[in-house]
Amino acid sequence: MSIAIEIVPGSNALCMFGEADSSSAYSLSGHVSISVASHFSLFERRRTARILLRSLTLTFEGQTEVLTPQTGYSSLRLCSITREIAPCEPVELSNEGHEDSDEPCIWNVIYDIPIPGWLPETTTHGVEDVGVRYSLFAEAKFTHIDDNQSTGWSFSTLCSPFRSRMRTICAQKQIPLKRFICPIEDEDASSSPTLTYLVNSPVCGNSDSDKPRIPAEVLSSIQVLASIPDYVDVGSNNFPLTIRMRTQDLESAECQRIQVESISANLVQHEKCRTRPAADYLRRYPIPSTSQQPPNIPLREAHPVSSVYDVGLCVFTGTEDSAARSFSLLPPGESGIHPLGKQNYPFVHDADSSMPATWYTLESTVPFVHQAPDDKTVDWAGSAALRPTMSSPLISVRQEVAIEVMCTYDVPGSDEVAKELLSFSVPIRFARFAPDVHIRCFTPPPAHSIELSSPSNVPGAPVLPSSTPYANSLPAYSQLFDRNGDRKIDYSVPLPLYSPRSSADSPSSSLDLGEQCKANEIEPLLTTPLVS
Structure with a gap:
């Protein structure tokens, strides 16, 4: 048989x-x-x-x-x-x-x-x-x-x-x-949820000490807010980015010397492989204990390469417990730089108490590709492609938006202009939309x-x-x-209001209901063989 x-x-x-x-x-x-x-x-x-x-x-x-x-x-x-x-x-x-x-x-x-x-x-x-x-x-x-x-x-x-x-x-x-x-149920697409980050940006200044520098107290007074979507669809080709800037507790004369020359944005993907899960991951999720892990209990469907390591044909002599790579996903020929023009003094009225406080706002769209334009392929990691954001015990994929703001400062008492690059990054999550x-x-x-x-x-x-x-x-x-x-x-659904039985109802109505319920009983699933 x-x-x-x-x-x-x-x-x-x-x-x-x-x-x-x-x-x-x-x-x-x-x-x-x-x-x-x-x-x-x-x-x-x-x-x-x-x-x-x-x-x-x-x-x-x-x-x-x-x-x-x-x-x-x-x-x-x-x-x-x-x-x-x-x-x-x-x-x-x-x-x-x-x-x-x-x-x-x-x-x-x-x-x-x-x-x-x-x-x-x-x-x-x-x-x-x-x-x-x-x-x-x-x-x-x-x-x-x-x-x-x-x-x-x-x-x-x-x-x-x-x-x-x-x-x-x-x-x-x-x-x-x-x-x-899950997709957004609101019909208004503009109401899609966003995340806003208050940025404390480090200064990436010129290493040349002969060049003039912007005073540290002036730079520390610049506040930057970056707003991005809560999630970005991996099937799309761009996402919106909003940057808001203003100064706080800065004298009026200093506010009139600051210019914003340009803003750039770059989408970067980071991939990391580990030999063992992080302690924080083990605390959050119930992964089986060490006694149920290889080599104590081998995997039912291990990759064929595992047998090469098990029999000793390939002896690993490295000492690192992780491997990582990063690459940009900007389209070819796209620099991500948005010049804002000359004589751009956005913080002139920040110190004027007679005017309401306002944010200098830049709304832009960041394009990206699903495959890195330059050859960033690593033999062990495969092609450099966009992946959904994920976190697993041994593999993690995350993305971030690297933002750079070029600021200039008119040095008082001279014709020199100091330049400083404010650089920061905010995390962004990619996912499949249902x-x-x-x-x-x-x-x-x-x-x-x-x-x-x-x-x-x-x-x-x-x-x-x-x-x-x-x-x-x-x-x-x-x-x-x-x-x-x-x-x-679901207790939120109310029960029907009670109403007394009318005299027109006969006692046999309950018997009819019982016969109907009996007729609707489900037969057992174990049945006799059908012709095959």
Whole structure:
């Protein structure tokens, strides 16, 4: 006989929304298909294939790996969740009555696993395509049921001592994990959330001591505010930037000597790989303990390069525990410099108490590309491309806007002009924006249930639901259930007002309602085999 299993997830990817949150969880559902078929033989007719399903275990496991010349190979297990999805009692599966069919009989075992909401999204890094991956592993244990001994001798009786033993078959399915930021529900695009930073900018002056310098007390009185979006879509090509400047507690004569000559902005991406997670990351998220990490318990699906390090064919002699690189994402030919013209004295009226305090405001748009224009490719890191902002135990990606403000100062008593460059940077986050879909609630299937379905090419057989985007059908697990597994109740919806029963209502109305409820009861999912 032929036995096979296959993992069929309900969606092509597991989608999470918002920032990583250790108190939330998401539902990963689907079914495991068990197919049973009779073995074809030229010497005897096909016999009924019977097995006794003892257990069906499903494990969701996440892992992260890095490989650099500076750090060597390192790996970490992010999570490991195991569920027994078969009934407690053994279940007999057979293709009785359909032994001569070329199509196997298929049983679908439904699963619904809660997945932690803090996990980083799937990503690849470097030329060896290491990074963060997630997979489902199914393991079915069963024994053959041999009912041919009473019918006499056959070729199959020679294998009876071996067929009675416990057998195991396995299957594996990679589950991409994607993280999205929910779209803004407000129709007014101008009201999109922004972050504003008050900058204490260090001075990047000229090293030439013969040049005049702006007095330190004058520079320290200049306040700078930088406003950027809360999140930037990785699919876009630019983002808005607003810079506001003014002076505080500065004499009127000094305010009239300061000019702002130009402002420049540059988008820089920083990538970093580590050999072990930072202490702050371990405090925030429940990563498995050291006893469950490699090499104590190897990864189920480690990268092939790991075996090279395990057997000692590649000995790493480096002493660094991290490797990093940075590159600009400005378009080719774009300097990012915005000249503001000559005789630009924006702070002339800052010291005038008769006038309301105002900010000198510059609104601009910063363009960027998805691939670095110059050749910044590093062999171990791969191509220099824009990635969503992420933080994982071994890999982190972050972006920042590097801003430079060129200020000039008219030196009193002379015709000389002093120049100083105020340089600072503000962090900016990139993410995938979720499509504008309506998430509807659902009722999860029972924890231990089996249903039988036939192949879709058989007339009259039920058709399995097609794969749809995960966000369309499955909301966050924490939105529907409490931590103890109880379903949440929305108490904000008021109950209908009580009204006494009218005399026209007959006593039989309650019986009719009971009969109606009885008629609507759901039948068990364990059904008789369909024709396959």
